[in-house]
Amino acid sequence: MSIPFILEVVLGLVFIYFALSLLASEIQEIIGTLLQWRAEHLKRSIEVLIAGNAPASKAAAEAFADRLYDTPLVRSLNQEATGPIAHFFRLINHAVGRLYRLVTRTRNVFGDKTSGPSYIPAQTFAQALLDNLQIEDLRTVLLESRLGQFTEEQLMLPLNRMVNDLRASTANEFLLNAEFRTLENSVRQLIYDFREKRTTLSETIDRLIARLDEFTAAAQIALPDNHHLTETFMRRLEFLKQALASTTLDKAALLKRIQPSLAELVSVVDRKSPIYQEIKGLASKDGGRIQEIFERIDAHGLPKSLQSTLLSLADKAGSSLAAKASDTVLNTMQSLADDSVSNLKIYLSDLETDVKSLGQEVESWFNRGMARSQGVYKRNAKAVALLIGIAIAISLNADSLHMLDRLSRDPAIRSAINQAAEEIGAANPEAMADIEDQVDAALNELPIPIGYGEAVTSKQQEAQANWFIPLVPRRVIGWFITGFAISMGSSFWFNLLKRIVDVKNSGKLDDSN
Incomplete structure (x- = not known):
């Protein structure tokens, strides 16, 4: 042969x-299209990813996945052809799908819909997940509340007591009245600008200290020179400024105190958590937008497995920021060069974009899950x-x-x-x-x-x-x-x-x- x-x-x-x-x-492609194998497998894979292979979280994971698929970001990915011919074939497709589920006695993974996207980018999934949890809205509400509380308790109330003490000592109840009113209006404008997203938290703190410096300069001009009460008042003003944020490192610590951590934001769905109680108190006190956010949090639960996963991802994202902070602080301590200060300012900016860091961790987690699913x-x-x-x-x-x-x-x-x-x-x-x-x-x-x-x-x-x-x-x-x-x-x-x-x-x- x-x-x-x-x-x-x-x-x-x-x-x-x-x-x-x-x-x-060709046959497999036709069957896969009619039965939407890719789209169905993607939805089931997301449910498994959310449930974390925990049978107890299966029902909650399915409900949460349905909510994710109902968000505008995910809905926009499920584009279908238009026109009478396309509509006719779509009806056939849906009929075949219903018949298949009837014969196999399987549930419709798309809930009350007849189809779903066959591919979801990691960035879209992460954004839809964080939007569903209202992470950015929660962060903004808490920042506004804590910033207002900080300016009131750490600046305006102490300063008001100092001015009243000075007025009592000089028997002049109108002393520094115009200067103090100007400062109050400036502080209100700063907080308003922050709420309107015109400035960042870091910039707001800088502007707050700058307004205090302007008030100090105006008080120096308005008060009599070489007077012991003037000297005492100016020293107290300096102490107040130092207590706020006298250095860049102090400012970093202040930012960390004011803004909620990623772990706090994620744990807001836990009714026993301090952050949940804080949001609940703000909702009952202020109402309006905060009340709407709280009602959505209270209405939709989160699977326990997903809570654990998000807490782990939040800790990981926070650890990377903390490691970056430690390196930056060490560099600043070793050298006072402009580069070190510049690096620290970059870190301060990163503190305010930590939600993006969490989003990147969610994207990586989703990609790993989809690799296994593939x-x-x-x-x-x-x-x-x-x-x-x-x-x-x-x-x-x-x-x-x-x-x-x-x-x-x-x-x-x-x-x-x-x-x-x-x-x-x-x-x-x-x-x-x-x-x-x-x-x-x-x-x-x-x-x-x-x-x-x-x-x-x-x-x-x-x-x-x-x-x-x-x-x-x-x-x-x-x-x-x-x-x-x-x-x-x-x-x-x-x-x-x-x-x-x-x-x-x-x-x-x-x-x-």
């Missing part, structure tokens, strides 16, 4: 497998491809043992299939549509030994008479071999086809030389 003969037989068999694999790929999907797709391959082999009577026998015994069949295989093997791999057309034409014209015609079945019966396994029909073994081969995929068989054609052509070239 010569090598060219073996190559021709193998090439013919590979060509048939390639043609049947193309058919299987592996599961590929394994499931491989199993489905095997079932489809076996179904095609049985329906077309594509018996590998019979095909091998006919290719090795019939030169006419072998030559015709090899000629078509060589033409396809020389084609451009990128023009897969043209290759599929060539394969379709070849299947209609070539005498491929498949089907339930008399010519095929009679030969199978003759081979069965000499089959050495009595309990298992020969064609069944051939069907399973074909089904497994089809499940390898059209790309695998096309690449193998090209390699065999290249080897065969190189052999012809050597013979001619």
Whole structure:
């Protein structure tokens, strides 16, 4: 048995497998589209990710995933074609989906909807999750409340007492009245600018200290010179300023006190947490926007597993900021160069964007979960491809043992299939549509030994008479071999086809030389 003969037989068999694999790929794609396998697998994977493989959190995870899918960010990803024809096919798609769920007795993972996106970017998922938890709104509300409380308790009340003491000592109840009113108006404007997001928290603290300096300068002008009461008042003003944030490091510590940590923001759904009680108190006191936020928090729970995951991610994001802070503070302590101060200012800016850091951690967590999910999907797709391959082999009577026998015994069949295989093997791999057309034409014209015609079945019966396994029909073994081969995929068989054609052509070239 010569090598060219073996190559021709193998090439013919590979060509048939390639043609049947193309058919299987089309069938699997159609079934996957009708049953929305990708979209359904994505939704289930997100539910598993949220539940953390905890059976107790399954129902809560499904409800929370439904809420995520109902957000505008995720809804915008589920785009469907418009027009009467597209609408007609969409109705068929939905009907097939309902029938499939009825037969398999499975729930509609999309809740009250009929479809969902087949892909969600990590950034979109993280943003939808944080929006659902109202992380940014909570942070803003708490910052506004704590900033107002800080300015009132740490600045305006102590300063008011100092001015009243000075007025009592000088028996002048109108002393520094205009200057103090100007400061009050300036502080109110600073807080308003912060609420309107015109300034950051760091900039607001800087402006607050600058306004205190302006008040100090105005008081120095208004009060009599070389007077012991003036000197006492000015010293008390200096102490007050130092208590606020006299250095950049003090300012960093002040920012950390005012703004809520990531762990606090995440734990707001826990009714026993201090941050929940703080929000509850603000809601009952101020109402309005804070009341709406609190009602949404109170109405929607969060799976315990997701709470634990988010706390872990918040700690990780906070640790990275803390590590950066430690390095920056150490550099500043070692050197007072402008670069160190600049680095610390960058850190102060990072403190105010810690929610972005949490979002990045959520994105990484989502990507890791989807990587695992992709592996599961590929394994499931491989199993489905095997079932489809076996179904095609049985329906077309594509018996590998019979095909091998006919290719090795019939030169006419072998030559015709090899000629078509060589033409396809020389084609451009990128023009897969043209290759599929060539394969379709070849299947209609070539005498491929498949089907339930008399010519095929009679030969199978003759081979069965000499089959050495009595309990298992020969064609069944051939069907399973074909089904497994089809499940390898059209790309695998096309690449193998090209390699065999290249080897065969190189052999012809050597013979001619």
